[in-house]
Amino acid sequence: METLSLAPFQGITDVVYRNVFKKHFAGIGKFYTPFFTGIQKDNSKSLRGEEISPDFNDVKTVVPQILSNTAEEIIRFANQCKSMGYTEFNLNMGCPFPRVANKTRGCGLMADPDRTIKMLNDVFEQIDGIKFSIKCRLGYYNDEEIYAFVDTFNTLYFSEIIIHPRIGKQMYTGEASIDKFKALIQLINKPLVYNGDIFTVSNYIHVQNACKDAIHRISLPSSPTIMLGRGLLTNPFLAEQIQHIENQKDKKHRLHDFVVDLYVERLRHAGGSPKIIGSMKELWKYMMNIFDDPQNVWRKVKKVNHLDEYETAVETIFNDYNLMP
Ligand SMILES: Cc1cc2nc3c(=O)[nH]c(=O)nc-3n(C[C@H](O)[C@H](O)[C@H](O)COP(=O)(O)O)c2cc1C
Numbered sequence: 230m231e232t233l234s235l236a237p238f239q240g241i242t243d244v245v246y247r248n249v250f251k252k253h254f255a256g257i258g259k260f261y262t263p264f265f266t267g268i269q270k271d272n273s274k275s276l277r278g279e280e281i282s283p284d285f286n287d288v289k290t291v292v293p294q295i296l297s298n299t300a301e302e303i304i305r306f307a308n309q310c311k312s313m314g315y316t317e318f319n320l321n322m323g324c325p326f327p328r329v330a331n332k333t334r335g336c337g338l339m340a341d342p343d344r345t346i347k348m349l350n351d352v353f354e355q356i357d358g359i360k361f362s363i364k365c366r367l368g369y370y371n372d373e374e375i376y377a378f379v380d381t382f383n384t385l386y387f388s389e390i391i392i393h394p395r396i397g398k399q400m401y402t403g404e405a406s407i408d409k410f411k412a413l414i415q416l417i418n419k420p421l422v423y424n425g426d427i428f429t430v431s432n433y434i435h436v437q438n439a440c441k442d443a444i445h446r447i448s449l450p451s452s453p454t455i456m457l458g459r460g461l462l463t464n465p466f467l468a469e470q471i472q473h474i475e476n477q478k479d480k481k482h483r484l485h486d487f488v489v490d491l492y493v494e495r496l497r498h499a500g501g502s503p504k505i506i507g508s509m510k511e512l513w514k515y516m517m518n519i520f521d522d523p524q525n526v527w528r529k530v531k532k533v534n535h536l537d538e539y540e541t542a543v544e545t546i547f548n549d550y551n552l553m554p
Contacts, residue, residue, distance in 0.1 A: 233468050234259035236424055236458035237294055237364075241511050244280050245494050247291070255476075255488040256468025257457070261364070262286075264296035264321045268306045276309050279498070288314040292362065296321040298334045298344075307352070311359040317388055320352075322365035325397035330369055336397030338423070340369040341376035353385050359387035360388035364424070367409055369397035370401045375413065391422040391456055407436055411443040414453065424456035428463065433471050462515035484519070485547050496536075504538050520550045 235242060235250075235257045247260045278286040281293055293315060295306045303320060309317045317418040322345075324335025331337060338345040352361065368374025377393075382390055392413060394406040405425030414421060423440065425431050433455065440452050461467045465487060467476040476483065482515050488495040491512075513530040529542045 231452075231472070232258035232454055233471065234261065234422065234454065234456045235263040235461060235468075236456050238458070238462065238511075239263040240450070240508055241462065243508070244285050244490065245498050246512075248285070249487065249491045249494050250465065252484065253490065254465050254469060255474055256472045257461070258290060260291050261319055261456075262291060262293045262461055264294045264324070265306065266296045268295065268297070268302050268309070269508065271305060271309060273309075275371050278443055281310075281313065283313045283315075288318065291315070292317045292319050294319040294321050294364070295331065296324060296334055298332070298338060298348065300348045300355070303352050304355045307356045307359050307361065311356075311387075315359065317360035317362055319391075320361070320363045322363050323391075323393055325369070325395075326365070330397055336366050336369045339365060339374045339378070339397070342374070346378065346381045349381060349385060360367070361388055362389040362391065364391040364393070366393050367396050367406070372396050372406070372409060376416075379413075379416050387419045389420045389422055390417060391424055393424045395425065407439045410453075414443045415441060419426040421453040422456050423453050424458060426460075428455055428467075429458040430467075430470050432460070459515055462512060463514075463518045481547065481552055484552065488516075488543060492539070503534070506533060506539050509539065520546065521553055522550050526550055 233256060235247070240263070242261050242263060244258070244262075250257070262280060265281070265434055267273065275281075293306070293310050295303055297306070297319065297320070307318050316415075320509060321335050322338045324330065326335070329335040329337065333344065338348075361500050365375070365378075372394075374396075394410045395401070395403065407423075410421075413535055418492055427436065436455065437452065444452060464470075465484065466475060466480060469501060492505070492509060494501075496507060499505045510530055513527065517526040517530070520526045526546050529546055532537075533539045533542050
């Protein structure tokens with residue numbers, strides 16, 4: 230069975246989501262945390278919480294991610310991850326938001342190759358015993374920027390390079406370019422992971438076939454693996470459908486149980502605070518699209534402010550609407 234991974238989503242795929250998802254759905258073998266920042270010291274507060282604690286995360290299948298632009302901070306993060314038992318960590322070179330990218334972080338790193346390549350070399354000189362992967366786009370301002378990194382990708386020991394084939398300035402508009410990804414398969418000698426716009430099984434097959442074709446031409450031993458993102462937030466059955474392991478039990482019941490469990494767990498972790506409605510709404514922005522009347526489903530969730538209103542809205546949605554066939 231092929232390993233599918235789940236993309237990180239700040240504010241959605243936190244430790245609670247990841248664990249509840251795993252309890253209810255199969256098909257995902259690897260989970261990336263949303264990015265950590267501000268690792269100013271070894272015992273930085275963000276590294277002491279449940280989000281990264283090995284007591285709440287399976288260190289063999291979870292990959293912590295950092296958003297940073299200094300080798301020093303990345304090395305500190307790598308060492309902390311290693312001491313907790315993680316076998317891999319990931320650097321975010323893809324976040325497109327201007328307030329991040331303008332500070333040469335996230336996707337902004339791709340627009341400054343000299344500085345970024347030096348930083349990556351410095352990191353590899355000082356880390357040991359933990360795999361280092363990156364998640365990037367084609368570039369920030371244009372889709373040629375990635376070519377300045379190809380030699381570095383090939384000479385340094387990245388365990389994996391995840392590419393979302395858009396540019397930062399596009400944010401999420403337009404389409405992810407499978408053609409650009411295919412061209413990179415021929416140039417990069419590290420395991421590649423494709424990420425972008427896989428919402429259905431046929432989207433997945435399309436990417437797989439396109440990659441097979443490129444791989445065949447250069448006789449690579451294996452296909453790039455695939456990272457699912459918004460497609461899986463929308464349809465949590467997607468990985469099971471791709472892997473042909475879909476549980477035959479009633480889908481609507483399964484989805485209902487997942488949504489309720491996630492809410493109860495979030496509440497428990499937040500000590501009962503209604504603030505968790507915010508993160509449930511973020512998920513519903515995607516999940517509404519699995520229902521046959523997404524706009525009305527969203528209208529019901531959007532307006533709630535209190536826990537009891539949220540609970541009523543969810544029950545109404547599951548009573549009144551069906552899942553898309
Ligand atoms: C709300 C939101 C939060 C995100 N947070 C992160 C993050 O913390 N780290 C990261 O590498 N990518 C992040 N991403 C990007 C996704 O992981 C993924 O690369 C992107 O959605 C494209 O894949 P998709 O088309 O399959 O959704 C985020 C995207 C969105 C929309």
